[in-house]
Amino acid sequence: MGKKIISGIIVILALGALVFIVTTRNSKPAEKAGLHTIKVVTTLFPLYDFAKNIGKTRVEVSLLLPPGVEAHSFEPKPSDLVKVNEADVFIYTGKFMEPWAEDIVKSVTNKNLIIVDASQGTKMISGVLQGTHEPAGSLDPHIWLDLDNAKIMMSNILHALETKDPANRDNYKQNSDDYCKKLTDLDSSFKTALADCKAKEIVYGGHYAFGYLAHRYALKYLAAQGFSPDAEPTARDLAMLVEQIRKDNIKYVFFEELTSPKIAETIASETNTKLLLLNAAHNVSKDQFVQGTSFLDIMKSNLDNLKVGLGCQ
Numbered sequence: 001m002g003k004k005i006i007s008g009i010i011v012i013l014a015l016g017a018l019v020f021i022v023t024t025r026n027s028k029p030a031e032k033a034g035l036h037t038i039k040v041v042t043t044l045f046p047l048y049d050f051a052k053n054i055g056k057t058r059v060e061v062s063l064l065l066p067p068g069v070e071a072h073s074f075e076p077k078p079s080d081l082v083k084v085n086e087a088d089v090f091i092y093t094g095k096f097m098e099p100w101a102e103d104i105v106k107s108v109t110n111k112n113l114i115i116v117d118a119s120q121g122t123k124m125i126s127g128v129l130q131g132t133h134e135p136a137g138s139l140d141p142h143i144w145l146d147l148d149n150a151k152i153m154m155s156n157i158l159h160a161l162e163t164k165d166p167a168n169r170d171n172y173k174q175n176s177d178d179y180c181k182k183l184t185d186l187d188s189s190f191k192t193a194l195a196d197c198k199a200k201e202i203v204y205g206g207h208y209a210f211g212y213l214a215h216r217y218a219l220k221y222l223a224a225q226g227f228s229p230d231a232e233p234t235a236r237d238l239a240m241l242v243e244q245i246r247k248d249n250i251k252y253v254f255f256e257e258l259t260s261p262k263i264a265e266t267i268a269s270e271t272n273t274k275l276l277l278l279n280a281a282h283n284v285s286k287d288q289f290v291q292g293t294s295f296l297d298i299m300k301s302n303l304d305n306l307k308v309g310l311g312c313q
Contacts, residue, residue: 038164041084043092043101044071045283046144047118049295050154051091053179054172055161062087067289070258071282072207076100085110089160093153094119097141116160122149125215127208127226142280144295146212147187151180182296190217190303198311201248202278203241205264206256209280213302219310224263233263238270245271252309254278258285276305 040061042048048063055061062083065074084090084104092101094117105115119141127140143149158176162169194217202214207225214221224233224241245253250273255264257279268275281298306312 036165038089038161039087040089040091040161041087042090043098046150046281046295047091047093047153047157050150050179051089051157051161054154054158054176056171056175058165058168058171059161063283063289065283067284067286068258069283071098074100076104080104081107084108085113087113088164089114089116091116091118091157091160093117093143094141096124096139097143114160114164116156118153118156119143120156121152122146125211127211140208140211142209142212145210145280146216147183147190147299148216149212150183150295154180154183186296186299186303189300193303193307193312194219194310196313197307199248199250200310201244201250202254202306202309203245203250203252203267204254204256204278205261205267205275206254206259206278209256209282210278224267238263238267241267242270245273251311252276254305254309256280258283276309278302278305 038055038059040051040055040059041064042051042061043064045063045065048061051059051061064076064080064083065071081104085108087110090105090108090113092098092105092115095102096119108115122143123146124139124141124143127138144153154176158172161172165172190213200218201220201222202210204210204221204223206223208223210221210223213219222241222244224237244250245267250271252275253264253268253271253273254276255261255278257277261275264275267273279298279302281295284293284298
């Protein structure tokens with residue numbers, strides 16, 4: 001009889017432990033100030049920063065792309081799919097930027113997940129490339145580098161958060177308006193600073209990422225590679241860039257973030273020019289992520305380097 005009682009107690013304890021584990025695993029993120037926290041997963045850093053600024057304390061935003069990893073070479077793991085499936089909102093830039101994100105979307109089983117293609121409604125431009133790395137008619141996927149497009153992306157994210165949490169619609173709208181005002185001010189700074197420069201030509205020793213920025217501020221843009229950093233420039237491509245630099249008396253060659261600056265260094269060495277960073281903001285380094293570097297911080301640093309590189313007043 002005693003053994004039966006002991007066995008019953010063990011079963012009850014085991015069941016209690018199981019209930020505790022299941023409850024813990026299925027529980028939502030910690031609530032803040034009595035509000036349910038919306039879980040948002042984003043692919044690239046601009047989306048991460050936009051979502052954080054719109055949602056603030058009402059959202060828990062995670063970046064699928066690990067800090068320090070180059071966006072184009074990223075390959076999602078099964079755990080990434082699990083993370084997306086457990087989220088309330090998943091935001092990606094579009095099929096032209098992250099084809100792997102489309103595969104994730106097709107695999108999602110969470111019927112309550114709101115999926116946001118942040119490129120919807122943006123104005124995309126064709127890539128005019130230095131060489132022939134991409135098929136004719138390819139669209140430039142780096143849409144956030146046109147700050148009007150960045151506002152449209154903000155609007156798409158805002159709509160998703162309003163849909164998921166209509167009770168806080170006004171709060172999200174105010175946060176979005178505040179951030180868009182900062183984008184407008186930054187855009188004005190770019191227009192003013194880049195209007196009066198000795199040079200109007202960006203020579204980029206990286207992949208073709210700044211077509212939108214160049215187009216918006218009436219600059220000429222030459223890149224050593226295509227849209228993907230894996231698209232190696234040919235000897236002819238590099239020779240054409242070197243010839244153009246010498247012809248136009250270019251003083252600076254820009255290099256990109258999170259990838260080897262070897263190509264830019266080769267061009268700079270051949271032409272006796274200096275190097276400056278121009279960051280397309282796909283992602284940030286681990287240190288920048290910990291320090292809380294923002295999209296606005298990156299763009300302001302870009303403007304500072306462009307002013308130096310183009311000899312702006």
